[in-house]
Structures are given as structure tokens and as C-alpha cells.
Amino acid sequence: MSAGRNAVVAEGLGKRFGDKVALHGFDLTVAEGSVCGLLGPNGAGKTTAVRVLATLLRADAGRAEVAGFDVTREAAMVRRQIGLTGQQATVDDILTGRENLIMWGRLFHLGSRAAARRADELLEQFGLTDAAHRRAKLYSGGMRRRLDIASSLVLAPRVFFLDEPTTGLDPRNRGEVWNALRGLVAGGTTVLMTTQYLDEADQLADQIVVLDGGRKVAEGTPSQLKSQVGGDRIDILLRDEADVPAAAALLARITGVEPDVDAPLRRLSAAVRGRVATLTEVVRALDHEGLVAEDIGLRRPTLDEVFLRLTGRPAEPSTTSESEKTEVAA
Numbered sequence: 001m002s003a004g005r006n007a008v009v010a011e012g013l014g015k016r017f018g019d020k021v022a023l024h025g026f027d028l029t030v031a032e033g034s035v036c037g038l039l040g041p042n043g044a045g046k047t048t049a050v051r052v053l054a055t056l057l058r059a060d061a062g063r064a065e066v067a068g069f070d071v072t073r074e075a076a077m078v079r080r081q082i083g084l085t086g087q088q089a090t091v092d093d094i095l096t097g098r099e100n101l102i103m104w105g106r107l108f109h110l111g112s113r114a115a116a117r118r119a120d121e122l123l124e125q126f127g128l129t130d131a132a133h134r135r136a137k138l139y140s141g142g143m144r145r146r147l148d149i150a151s152s153l154v155l156a157p158r159v160f161f162l163d164e165p166t167t168g169l170d171p172r173n174r175g176e177v178w179n180a181l182r183g184l185v186a187g188g189t190t191v192l193m194t195t196q197y198l199d200e201a202d203q204l205a206d207q208i209v210v211l212d213g214g215r216k217v218a219e220g221t222p223s224q225l226k227s228q229v230g231g232d233r234i235d236i237l238l239r240d241e242a243d244v245p246a247a248a249a250l251l252a253r254i255t256g257v258e259p260d261v262d263a264p265l266r267r268l269s270a271a272v273r274g275r276v277a278t279l280t281e282v283v284r285a286l287d288h289e290g291l292v293a294e295d296i297g298l299r300r301p302t303l304d305e306v307f308l309r310l311t312g313r314p315a316e317p318s319t320t321s322e323s324e325k326t327e328v329a330a
């Protein structure tokens with residue numbers, strides 16, 4: 001990351017569609033070479049924000065710069081610096097993977113040799129070399145998505161926008177897309193990606209911006225966001241179920257909050273304020289009362305817990321497959 005330069009700066013962006021407010025005083029700063037995750041539920045304004053920054057849509061209020069150019073006054077310059085993979089894929093099914101990429105290269109005015117060379121580089125980078133000569137129709141969901149992403153990178157953009165890169169993919173395919181994105185970021189590209197998945201933002205983003213109702217409701221590194229929402233939790237797994245009530249009373253006394261208790265599983269969990277002091281105190285007290293723990297530890301809250309705290313409702317995407325829903329809810 002080159003110090004201090006910002007790839008994206010947005011100030012007070014506003015956008016209405018009729019009486020629907022899609023963006024409302026939205027501010028955003030993304031450092032060059034970093035990955036920013038724009039996290040929010042359906043209708044939060046994520047796609048609108050990306051479309052404004054990618055010069056596809058004009059904001060009603062505020063201003064924004066991408067790669068140092070104003071998105072309204074210097075839209076053509078902005079377009080030369082960016083790549084965009086939208087929420088809907090743009091893969092041509094009857095072409096092979098390689099032909100798809102060459103087509104994009106030609107559309108962007110690369111000569112046929114340069115287009116073929118770039119296609120081969122991208123196939124390699126996105127793990128599609130073996131499938132290069134297969135029709136895209138025969139690709140798995142994850143391969144299609146990777147091909148789609150690769151198509152937006154034909155001109156090696158400085159700033160890359162990705163709108164929900166893994167929505168609709170199963171966990172294995174999501175992992176493949178994440179790996180491809182990690183490779184891209186390692187090469188220095190600035191990435192602004194939207195997602196409804198907390199784990200996705202947690203996996204990839206240096207900085208997370210939480211959007212709800214068209215405005216930013218929180219911002220920070222994944223770990224800052226997690227600590228902002230009420231510190232660590234202490235988890236205890238007891239050896240004997242009979243000890244649960246005594247251990248619960250002890251935890252309540254030390255932490256000052258009622259712990260969550262799952263008696264049959266012998267698990268207790270409570271939010272703590274002082275990290276180390278409290279853990280030590282709990283360990284000593286358990287010892288003192290002759291309660292045996294099989295496992296005891298501190299953990300940060302999950303991003304799901306953070307999201308719930310910040311927006312007042314759980315992060316539950318409505319446009320995903322059933323398998324992913326269970327995963328998010330779990």
C-alpha cells in the first residue's frame with residue numbers, strides 16, 4: 001500500500017429513486033492497495049454506491065473521486081482506471097473461457113495477440129487454464145464467477161469494484177473466488193467489494209464499512225468492529241453437567257452479566273470487559289470451587305454479532321441459496 005494515497009474518496013453522496021432514498025450522506029475513503037468491504041443487507045444502497053463510483057449512475061448530492069479523478073466531471077478518466085464485476089454475470093455461454101477473455105480484450109481495443117496473451121495470463125491467475133478451451137456453459141458456478149471477474153480485469157485496472165462476488169455460490173466455490181481475489185490484491189489492486197456475508201468481509205477486507213439505509217453505520221478493521229461491539233466473550237466447557245449452576249453463578253458474579261448457558265452441552269459463555277484479568281479470575285474461582293473445565297477461553301464476537309448490534313437486526317440475506325442461508329444463520 002503506498003502510504004497516504006486514497007483510491008476512493010466519497011463525501012456526502014446522496015441518491016434518490018423517486019421517493020426511495022438509496023444513499024443518504026454516504027462518506028467513504030479507501031486507501032490505495034487496500035480491500036474495502038461494503039457490508040449491508042438487501043436494499044442498503046451497496047449497488048447504488050458502486051454504480052455511482054463506477055460512473056454508471058449520477059449522484060444527486062455530494063462528490064466522489066476514484067483514482068484521483070472526479071466521477072462526474074472526469075468520468076472518462078475514471079473509466080480508464082477501473083474494472084467492475086456486477087451483481088449479474090456477463091459470461092457468454094457459447095464461447096470458451098479463453099474466447100470470452102479474448103473477446104473482452106478485443107472490445108477494449110487490444111490487438112489480437114495482446115488479447116490472447118492477456119487471456120492466457122488471466123486464465124492462469126484465476127486457475128482456469130485447464131478449462132480454457134471448454135465452453136463457459138459447462139463451467140461450475142465458481143468457475144463462471146472467476147471467469148466473470150477475470151473479464152473485468154483485462155485492462156489491469158487500478159481500482160476494482162466487485163458487487164457481491166460470491167452470492168449464490170456454494171462454500172467451496174466461494175473459497176475459490178476468495179483465493180482468486182487474494183492473488184489480485186497481492187498484486188496491488190485496490191478492491192472495493194460489496195457483500196452481505198460477514199465472513200467474506202472478515203476474510204478479505206482490510207477495512208469494513210457497514211451500510212444500512214443508505215448511510216454508513218460503522219467502519220473499521222474487522223477486529224476493531226468486533227471490539228467496538230462489546231469486547232470479548234469468555235467460553236467455558238465444563239466436565240460435569242452437575243457443575244453448570246455453580247459455574248453460571250460464578251461467571252455472573254465475576255463478569256457482572258448473566259451468562260448464556262447450554263446445560264446439556266455443559267457450555268457457558270459471557271461478555272467480559274477486562275480481558276486477561278477476568279480470565280485469570282474465572283480460572284482461579286473455578287479451581288477454588290472445585291469445578292473442572294475441559295476448555296476455557298476468550299474469543300472475539302463474530303461479525304454476525306457485530307452486525308446485529310449495529311443495525312438492530314440479524315444479517316440475513318434474502319437472495320441466497322438455502323445452503324448459504326443455513327450457513328449464515330449458524
Ligand SMILES: Nc1ncnc2c1ncn2[C@@H]1O[C@H](COP(=O)(O)OP(=O)(O)OP(=O)(O)O)[C@@H](O)[C@H]1O
Nearest residue numbers: 017020021022040041042043044045046047048049
Ligand atoms: N433503479 C432503481 N429504481 C428504483 N429504486 C431503486 C433503483 N435502484 C435501487 N433502488 C432502491 O434503492 C435502494 C438501494 O438499492 P441497492 O440496489 O443500492 O441496494 P443493495 O444494498 O445493493 O441491495 P442488494 O443486497 O439487494 O443488492 C433500495 O431500496 C432499492 O429498491
Ligand SMILES: [Mg+2]
Nearest residue numbers: 046047048087
Ligand atoms: Mg446490490
